[in-house]
Amino acid sequence: MSEQSDQERTEEPSEKRLREAREKGDLPRSRDLSGALVVLAGVAALLASGDKAFMHAKRIYALGLDYPREALFSDELPARALSAAMREAVALFAPVALATMLATLAAPILLGGLSFSAQALEPKFDRLDPLKGLGRIFALRGLVELAKSFLKLFLIGGVLAMLLWQSQGQLLATGRGAVAAGIAQSLALLGHAALLFGSVLALIGGIDALYQRFDYGKRQRMTKQEVRDEMKESEGNPELKSRIRQVQHQMARRRMMQELPQADVVVVNPTHFAVALKYDDGRMRAPRVIAKGVDVLAQQIRLVAGSHRIPMVEAPPLARALYATTELGKEIPAALYVAVAQVLAYVFQLKQAVAQGAELPVPPSPQVDPGLLGRYSDIQRQ
Numbered sequence: 303m304s305e306q307s308d309q310e311r312t313e314e315p316s317e318k319r320l321r322e323a324r325e326k327g328d329l330p331r332s333r334d335l336s337g338a339l340v341v342l343a344g345v346a347a348l349l350a351s352g353d354k355a356f357m358h359a360k361r362i363y364a365l366g367l368d369y370p371r372e373a374l375f376s377d378e379l380p381a382r383a384l385s386a387a388m389r390e391a392v393a394l395f396a397p398v399a400l401a402t403m404l405a406t407l408a409a410p411i412l413l414g415g416l417s418f419s420a421q422a423l424e425p426k427f428d429r430l431d432p433l434k435g436l437g438r439i440f441a442l443r444g445l446v447e448l449a450k451s452f453l454k455l456f457l458i459g460g461v462l463a464m465l466l467w468q469s470q471g472q473l474l475a476t477g478r479g480a481v482a483a484g485i486a487q488s489l490a491l492l493g494h495a496a497l498l499f500g501s502v503l504a505l506i507g508g509i510d511a512l513y514q515r516f517d518y519g520k521r522q523r524m525t526k527q528e529v530r531d532e533m534k535e536s537e538g539n540p541e542l543k544s545r546i547r548q549v550q551h552q553m554a555r556r557r558m559m560q561e562l563p564q565a566d567v568v569v570v571n572p573t574h575f576a577v578a579l580k581y582d583d584g585r586m587r588a589p590r591v592i593a594k595g596v597d598v599l600a601q602q603i604r605l606v607a608g609s610h611r612i613p614m615v616e617a618p619p620l621a622r623a624l625y626a627t628t629e630l631g632k633e634i635p636a637a638l639y640v641a642v643a644q645v646l647a648y649v650f651q652l653k654q655a656v657a658q659g660a661e662l663p664v665p666p667s668p669q670v671d672p673g674l675l676g677r678y679s680d681i682q683r684q
Contacts, residue, residue: 310525310526311520311523311524311525312523312525312526313523313524313525313526313528313529314523314524315519315522315523315524316524316529316532318532319522319524319532320522323522328518329410329413329518330413330511330514330515330517330518331410331413331514332409332413332507332510332511332514333510334450334454334503334506334507334510334511335409335412335413335504335507335508335510335511336405336406336409336410336507337503337507338500338503338504338506338507338508339405339406339408339409339504339507340402340405340406340409341496341499341500341503342405342497342500342501342504343401343402343404343405344398344401344402344405344496345493345496345497345500346401347397347398347400347401347402348397348398348493348496349493349497350397351397354393355394358390358391358393358394359394361386361390362387362390362391362394412511413511413514413515446513450506450510453506454502454503454506457502457505457506458499458502458503461498461499461502462495462498462499465494465495465498466495469491469494472487472491475487554630555599558592558593558594558630559593559602559606561580561592561593562578562592562593562603562606562607562610562612563606563610563612564580564592565578565579565580565592565593565607565612566579566580566581566589566612566613566646566649567579567612567613567614567615567645567646567649568593568603568604568607568612568613568614568615569614569615569617569620569621569624569645570600570604570614570615570616570617570621571600571616571617571618571621571622572616572618574596574597574600575594575595575596575600575618575621575622575625576593576594576595576596576599576600576601576603576604576607576621577591577593577594577621577624577625577628578591578592578593578594578603578607578612579591579592579624579634579642579645579646580592581646586633587633588633588634588636588639589633589634589642589646590631590632590633590634591624591628591629591630591631591632591633591634592630592631593630594624594625594628594630596625613649613652613653615645615648615649615665615666616665617641617645617666617667617668619668619669619670619672619675620638620641620642620645620668620670622670622675623638623641623670623671623674623675624638624642626674626675627674635674637671637674638670638674640668641668641669641670642668644666644668645666645668647666648663648665648666651663
């Protein structure tokens with residue numbers, strides 16, 4: 303079942319999914335890499351302060367063996383010796399502690415960055431289920447962890463065994479020489495062993511870090527259904543959005559029809575387009591589109607304009623250009639000023655001729671740049 307689920311997770315994780323995983327404390331982590339950096343940092347700090355570390359270790363050793371005879375009968379001797387030993391121990395291990403603390407922070411930063419999540423601290427009682435525990439043990443991740451444990455055991459154990467085998471002469475010689483020389487040799491051997499241990503662990507940790515990043519990316523992948531569900535959550539339900547747009551269009555159409563009787567002229571294409579223009583030279587810089595439509599809506603505009611005796615001018619290229627370039631309530635573009643001016647001048651002459659009973663003027667044929675017409679197929683989809 304899980305294999306089938308993994309096969310279905312073919313989509314890359316979204317930013318939202320990664321952010322939610324981070325909030326839950328789910329980030330790529332490698333305990334092997336963290337351990338390797340801590341060991342290497344501690345060994346490096348110990349080797350860098352080798353002479354001082356040896357001096358502090360020598361003083362701690364001397365505190366238990368070297369004190370004056372009269373101090374033996376003093377009640378202050380234990381407290382004084384313990385206090386001095388503590389100071390020397392702090393001075394001995396302070397560089398190592400600081401280096402290991404920095405290394406502890408470095409490993410998470412290298413992989414997924416630092417993150418504190420309260421959700422990760424919540425108790426998860428389902429982990430106490432023995433059946434689920436067995437399932438995790440025999441799952442792919444459990445088998446990988448088991449293989450890594452055996453690999454660390456063989457590699458680290460083998461390397462340290464080889465080091466001890468090669469250094470057995472030095473180990474046996476430490477008991478026959480001077481105490482100071484024996485301590486120095488022991489510390490040097492311990493440092494070399496820790497350095498080899500950290501190096502092997504770093505090799506394993508580097509491989510494990512690559513695997514953890516790969517496994518984390520695989521676990522965060524999404525199914526196609528999850529991607530669709532997330533898009534619905536973030537962008538809203540498409541059906542609801544479509545319904546909202548439909549209601550908005552209906553409201554805009556009602557407002558448009560209410561404003562239509564105020565139009566000065568309706569520019570029409572007898573078959574498809576109708577655009578109503580309003581111009582008030584005292585308040586407008588240019589004529590404004592107060593209603594427009596195509597096909598059925600254009601027919602409704604023509605009917606309303608006819609019932610209110612609003613002049614209609616047949617200018618197919620201009621009607622298409624106005625529809626394609628100008629939104630409702632907006633002023634026409636400068637490229638159409640001349641063509642619209644010809645139409646408004648004709649309307650003015652037409653009203654004067656009707657009022658005076660004179661001969662009607664000749665309708666204009668305004669020229670329009672073909673690039674402003676737009677494609678009818680695109681306009682139908684609007």
